[in-house]
Amino acid sequence: NIFKDKKAHIVRLDNLLKTKKIHGTKLFPGHDPFYPTDKRCEPVYELCIEYGLPVVIHTGIHSENNAECAKYNDPKHIIKIAQKYPKLAVVIAHFFWPKMDYCYELTKDIESIYYDTSGMADPEVLEASGGFDKVRRILEKTVLRKPDNVVFGTDWPICSVRKHRELINSLKISQKSKDKIFSLNAIKLYKLGIP
Template identity: 50%
Template sequence: MIIDCHVHLPLSKTKGKFKDKKAKLLRDIERNGVDCAILIPDNLTGSNIGDLDTCLKLVENEEKLFLLGTIDVRKEGMRSISKLDFLFKKGKIKGIKIYPGHDPIYLTDKRLIPLYKLCIKYNLPIMIHTGGGKMKKAREYNDPKYIVKIAKKFPKIKIIISHYFEPNLEYCYNLTKNFMSIYYDTSGLADKDVVKESGLKTIKDVLIKIARKKPNNVLFGTDYACCSIKKHIKLISSLNISKEMKDKVFYKNSKRLFRLNL
């Protein structure tokens, strides 16, 4: 079984036609042997890859797709946070994704605290976009040094680091390795530019080290449709870790962390 915990709807030149985008996503996951996926909306209303309301409608009654909530706390207030609370309660979202770096906001910003508290309340994870290659300024906002601060301040929160703060995987590994509440998805790590910047050997070494140190904390994710599902499956399959550990990465860890009824 494979669960992809990090997918987006495909971008297209024409806005709208979200049913077609969903159909393409479902076709592509099926073609790659992925059983189900966690869809991540954009926190920008009217986005080409779907905002929260659009994605909510699309995943309704779709057993292969689950959803994360998202929000831009710089623009949205308590009403949106109450809405996320309601969606959690109804089981419509399985966590929250935030985009520090895309959005100029530090993880320690107090406007994010209600989100952390919500995730703790429902015992579901917060996913944090990290890294960003050459975008130095963007990476300043999502530096793992702040993630560690959040993990210390809120010991009950479960945090997923997306993209391993590429290209500084070793730095991210060293700072976060001893926090059992910090998880990692593998999204983007098989992308050609990320491989070029970070080095395939470093990517593999860090994934092997972390899978051995925290076997329950690594989750298969791809960042489809920006990235190839096939390449990410190949990357995980190529790691020198046991079959049992690979099964954890491919689906068992996501099933447990997102509390998916599969």
């Protein structure tokens, strides 16, 4: 929790980013009661901009349908971050399940917003989000509009890697777009230095 000893955590985060031991960071609004717009998050955003690396923001409800946490990570707050920090790459983790359509409509025109697929093939997420076909359609629509802004994720070991691969492979998109999702977009976004 960066808020407990913020100065020490920011120094540590700076060192980890500088030495390339990490290639971005993740915030968990909803796990803890804070919004992404909380001023205490600003040093994190500024460091990510300085190093040209993304911040991943947890979104959606938690298991057991805890909708209370979603009020903290609603994409409407993430949009404010993207507007305030246009050079910051923001990854929306879990596509704000189960309200994936809402997330897409709200964020589709913001180029600095990315999406990861983590958790999207989980049976609980699929059921709560309208089923496999609906999730597939939302992903297809997103990839067709923003082919460079979707990165593969699974939320392993909680979720199945195989099911997430199957979800991406089921998309009616080009193999080139699938290659981007599976690796190329992440290599570029996280500056992994893999040719």
